[in-house]
Amino acid sequence: MALDADTQSQLLETIRSFVDERLIPAEAEVAETDVIPESIVADMRALGLFGLTAPEEFGGLGLTMEEEVLAIFELGRAAPAFRSMFATNVGIGMQGIAIDGTPEQKAKYLPRLASGDLIGSFALTEPEVGSDAGSVRTTARRDGDDYVINGTKRFITNAPHAGLFTVMARTDPAQKGAAGVSAFAVERGTPGLSLGKPEKKMGQQGAHVCDVIFEDCRVPATALIGGVEGQGFKTAMKVLDKGRLHIAAACVGLSDRIIEDMVAYAVGRRQFGRPLADFQLLQAFFADSKAEAYAARCMVIDAARKRDAGQNVSVEASCAKMFASEAVGRIADRNVQVHGGMGYIREYRAEQLFRDARLFRIYEGTTQIQQIIIAKALATDARERLGM
Structure with a gap:
């Protein structure tokens, strides 16, 4: 509401x-x-x-x-x-x-x-399965009133803190694509579920990821989300469309913050007898950054409103996520450049935010996956219009 x-x-x-x-x-x-x-x-x-x-x-x-x-x-x-x-x-x-x-x-x-008493985690990515959610190799074999899960999930956000994992696993080995994938709610402490060591990352310190390993992990049939096999991929896509808009919004917020930092530093820092903000080449950085952040904001709000209206926004979500994540990367890079040598020094935060921003182009589907989603949708629409 x-x-x-x-x-x-x-x-x-x-x-x-x-x-x-x-x-x-x-x-x-x-x-x-x-x-x-x-x-x-x-x-x-x-x-x-x-x-x-x-x-x-x-x-x-x-x-x-x-x-x-x-x-x-x-x-x-x-x-x-x-x-x-x-x-x-x-x-x-x-x-x-x-x-x-x-x-x-x-x-x-x-x-x-x-x-917040329970932390949730989404276990989709695997060592050899990233953005291709339909190629899940983790299996969930029905055994009486239970399922037995085997496989490894990789780079799972908040896994070290999670009490509940939404796990994508293949319940029908005969179905090699998305149709054979189901979703399970698996609680921490279930025998056969273990965690790898937290990864040391390029950026975003304080956000923790690790492997989630299932070795003959037995869960009751009631753990099957929705109670229906073969719906996991559809569930994942519903979640990922929403998640991509969320990530795009986070990129907009970080872009706004970095622009504030960039301009404030340039106004206060003097070179050649005047503030850095007076130099036109740097002013172009400010203007380009603001325009990109504003465009990303408009895309995210437009797609969010369409989703609230009940429209399918898979393409819009991919467009927003792709554009906003690429934009924040460019803005973070300009911020380091405006700071000059200080941008390479930890105290000024520019280098940390630069490293933090880099991940946005990877998770919730890489930029390249978003491009594929958008292009395939456009081609499908064209074939339908042409009766092909």
């Missing part, structure tokens, strides 16, 4: 204050320690950030897609690791159950996910 204008304004104002007063001041500490302080996580829970999109009947705020991206524009201004802590609950770690789960699954998991 959409919020009224006053409530929405108050929510965004509260989030902006939280970002400015709590998150941005803690960025250096998190980058150095690779840990988000528990006091900040507790504040996130208290603000309801883990339940932004959970249905109201299960304790969430039930934000629409447009409301969600507006909130993420604000939250995205802080280093991405903070958003990552609750984003799996808001998106891919919870939405599969919220969209396609049985009433029993929703009642069991959604209230705890919405409160």
Whole structure:
């Protein structure tokens, strides 16, 4: 249900204050320690950030897609690791159950996910399966009233903290494509489920990923999301379309933050007797960055509104994710250049945000996967128009 204008304004104002007063001041500490302080996580829970999109009947705020991206524009201004802590609950770690789960699954998991007492994680990627979700090799073999899961998932966000994994596994070996994939809700501590060591990453310190390993992991048949085999790929695509808009919004928020940092530094830094901001070549950086961030914002809002109206936005979500993630990379690079030698020094944060931004072009589907999705859709539309 959409919020009224006053409530929405108050929510965004509260989030902006939280970002400015709590998150941005803690960025250096998190980058150095690779840990988000528990006091900040507790504040996130208290603000309801883990339940932004959970249905109201299960304790969430039930934000629409447009409301969600507006909130993420604000939250995205802080280093991405903070958003990552609750984003799996808001998106891919919870939405599969919220969209396609049985009433029993929703009642069991959604209230705890919405409160942040339970961290959700989305286990799709594998050592040899990345953006090609239909090529999942992890298997789930039916054995009486249970399924036995075997396989390894890789680069799983929040896995070290997760209490619940949405796992994509192949239930029908005869079906080599997407039709044979099903989704399961697997709880931490289930015998046969183990975790690899957390990966050391290029950026986004404080956001943790690791392998999730299934070795004869036995789960009850009630763990099958929706109670129907072969629907996992469809569930994943519903979740990923929404997730791509969320990531695009995060890219917009980070772009806005970097532009603020870039211009503020250029206004305060003097060379050749005048502020850097007076030099036209640098002014071109500012203008290009602002135009790209604004274009990305408009794309995200347009796609979010279409999704809220019930339209299929797979192409729009891919366009927004591709453009916004590429744009934030360019903006982060310009910021380092404007800072000059200081941009290479950790104290000024430009280098950290540059490294943080790089991941956006990879997860939730690489830029190249988005290009393929968009191009295939265009070709399909053309064939239909031409009767081919």
